[in-house]
Amino acid sequence: MKNKKTVVLGATTKPDRYAFKAITMLVEKGHTVLAIGQNQGEVAGVKIYTKQIPLTKIDSVTLYLNPLRQRDYYNYIIETKPKRVIFNPGTENPEFYQLLQSNGIKVEVACTLVLLATNQY
Numbered sequence: 162m163k164n165k166k167t168v169v170l171g172a173t174t175k176p177d178r179y180a181f182k183a184i185t186m187l188v189e190k191g192h193t194v195l196a197i198g199q200n201q202g203e204v205a206g207v208k209i210y211t212k213q214i215p216l217t218k219i220d221s222v223t224l225y226l227n228p229l230r231q232r233d234y235y236n237y238i239i240e241t242k243p244k245r246v247i248f249n250p251g252t253e254n255p256e257f258y259q260l261l262q263s264n265g266i267k268v269e270v271a272c273t274l275v276l277l278a279t280n281q282y
């Protein structure tokens with residue numbers, strides 16, 4: 162398995178949330194994870210940042226933010242130049258899809274947890 166440097170946007174320390182489960186599963190599967198959320202904390206040894214941090218060589222950004230909250234991150238994500246952005250259920254955003262695709266970034270509407278569980282990540 163290839164280590165894919167992944168940014169989890171919408172990270173949380175609440176164990177019942179999908180972003181928490183995604184961070185945990187990504188770490189278990191051997192991926193490097195950077196997490197950004199509203200509140201500081203730590204999940205599976207990964208520090209949650211509350212500000213946009215400098216990012217390089219990102220494979221995937223997986224979103225756990227509703228479309229309205231994604232707007233604050235449009236430029237940040239595009240400037241990071243990830244290979245793909247995963248829109249998990251509830252984060253679908255056709256406006257952002259177009260911006261990403263026009264900048265050569267792959268859009269994937271999928272569930273990160275399902276991709277990981279079925280070895281399609």
